[in-house]
Amino acid sequence: MQTHIVPVGFDYDRLIAPLVRDQIDVDRVILLEGAVGSEANVEYSRNLSRKLETDFRNLLGAETERFVLEDVYDYDEAFEQAYDLITTELDRENEVWVNVAAMPRTVSFAFATAAHSLMVERQDDREAIHTYYTAPEKYLETELAEELREGIDLLSDLQRAYSDETAVGVDPDRIGRRLESARDLLAEFDERGTTIGAKEIDGTHIVELPVASFSNVKPFEELILYKLGEDGEFGSVSELAESLARELNEEYTDSFRSKVIYTVDRLGPGGKGYIEREEHGKSYRTRLSRIGELWVRAHSDGDVDVY
Numbered sequence: 161m162q163t164h165i166v167p168v169g170f171d172y173d174r175l176i177a178p179l180v181r182d183q184i185d186v187d188r189v190i191l192l193e194g195a196v197g198s199e200a201n202v203e204y205s206r207n208l209s210r211k212l213e214t215d216f217r218n219l220l221g222a223e224t225e226r227f228v229l230e231d232v233y234d235y236d237e238a239f240e241q242a243y244d245l246i247t248t249e250l251d252r253e254n255e256v257w258v259n260v261a262a263m264p265r266t267v268s269f270a271f272a273t274a275a276h277s278l279m280v281e282r283q284d285d286r287e288a289i290h291t292y293y294t295a296p297e298k299y300l301e302t303e304l305a306e307e308l309r310e311g312i313d314l315l316s317d318l319q320r321a322y323s324d325e326t327a328v329g330v331d332p333d334r335i336g337r338r339l340e341s342a343r344d345l346l347a348e349f350d351e352r353g354t355t356i357g358a359k360e361i362d363g364t365h366i367v368e369l370p371v372a373s374f375s376n377v378k379p380f381e382e383l384i385l386y387k388l389g390e391d392g393e394f395g396s397v398s399e400l401a402e403s404l405a406r407e408l409n410e411e412y413t414d415s416f417r418s419k420v421i422y423t424v425d426r427l428g429p430g431g432k433g434y435i436e437r438e439e440h441g442k443s444y445r446t447r448l449s450r451i452g453e454l455w456v457r458a459h460s461d462g463d464v465d466v467y
Contacts, residue, residue, distance in 0.1 A: 161254040163188040164222075165245055167229075167263035167271060168209045170201075170354045174261040174294045176215055177358035178365030186222045188254065189213075190245060194229035194267070208353055229267065238267045242274035250278070250285050258291045286433070292366045297357035300349050307342050314338050375432045377455070381423055383408075385434060388448045389456035396443035397421050427452070 162185045166175050179186055193209040209226055216222045227245075231237060242258075249256045258275050260268040272291045279289045314335065348356075358365045377385065387404055394400040401420035405412040424446060427435040434452035437444040448456065 161187045161252070162257065163190065163249045163254045164257045164259060165190045165192070165242070165249075165271065166212070166259045167192040167194075167267050168205055168212060169262035169264065170205060170208065171262040171296075172208055172211065172351075172353040173357050174296055174355055175212060175259060176219070178294045180219055181358060182365050184257075184366070186216065186220045188249075189216045189220075189222045189224045191216075191224065191226045192229055192241075192263070192267070193226060194232035194263070232264050232267050235266045235270050238270035239274050242271040243278065246275060246278055246289065250282065250288060255288045256290065258289075259294070260291055261294045290368055292368045294365055294367070295359040295361060296355035297359045298355070300345070300352070300354050300356060303345060304349065307345055310338055311342065377432070377434075377459075380419070381427055382459075384420065384423055384427065385448070385452060385456055386460070388435065388446070389453070389460070393445055393447035395440070395445055397424050397437075397446055398443070400424070400446055 164179070164186055166189060168175065168191050178184070189212075191209050191212055193205055213224045213226060216224045227241075229238060229241065246256050246258070256275070258271050260272050262268075275289050275291050279286050361367055383404065384400070387400065387407070388394070391403065394403070397420060398417060401417045402412055404420060405416055410416060424435055424437070425431060427433075428437055429435075429449075434449055434455055436447050436449045436452075438447075439445075
């Protein structure tokens with residue numbers, strides 16, 4: 161069963177469009193709403209939450225619940241609620257997807273960190289926890305700003321027309337066009353929120369954020385990670401061991417090969433999670449996982465160009 165935890169801010173499309181467009185399975189949705197800014201902002205966010213509740217049910221057939229975050233800027237409270245919600249879904253043997261595209265950053269980071277912590281704590285559930293982000297196709301705020309500038313220009317013209325008898329006046333058609341454009345944009349803003357659509361990135365509308373902790377890495381483990389970062393995928397662990405031996409000017413012996421195999425196992429899915437191994441015939445293709453790529457980038461000071 162697929163459960164999506166969705167903190168609601170001032171967006172609509174980014175919270176549901178990618179799931180509809182990519183035909184993602186959604187069985188259950190937990191919508192989180194909170195007090196953000198003025199009373200008008202709070203009511204606006206609640207209206208979007210109600211609309212999302214209806215559309216998740218109608219468009220995706222998902223069971224939908226709404227929860228309230230009393231203080232969206234209280235990181236500790238948000239983390240605790242996120243931890244409890246995700247734990248509950250995992251205990252029900254559900255796969256959990258956490259959307260971090262909306263809500264204040266405190267909430268998004270808290271939920272991402274909670275998912276991160278549970279992935280480390282519950283290794284058996286590692287593959288059942290996901291965090292993801294969706295980029296908007298465009299931002300409405302900039303268009304609203306442009307409309308305000310046009311409105312200011314128009315009001316300035318009207319002011320001059322009524323105060324200066326020598327002024328030519330204002331074209332009534334121009335007033336009509338500006339009013340129609342402004343009304344249409346505000347209607348879209350009221351209907352869709354602050355953004356429009358869900359931007360496709362590399363063939364998908366969801367960018368999953370890798371979640372895992374950086375573990376202490378021993379010197380020989382570092383060599384293997386940097387080697388994979390520089391050279392990319394190896395067809396087998398033996399190929400990796402041979403290449404590494406040449407680079408270190410060491411004799412390629414059974415002992416050295418066994419050392420590499422042991423270290424790759426420690427760095428693999430059952431260990432620190434920095435390496436992926438895919439069975440291919442009698443051997444295993446070996447490459448960095450996404451978190452392994454991040455580790456190499458984070459520790460290379462820009463000297464290593466990850467393959």
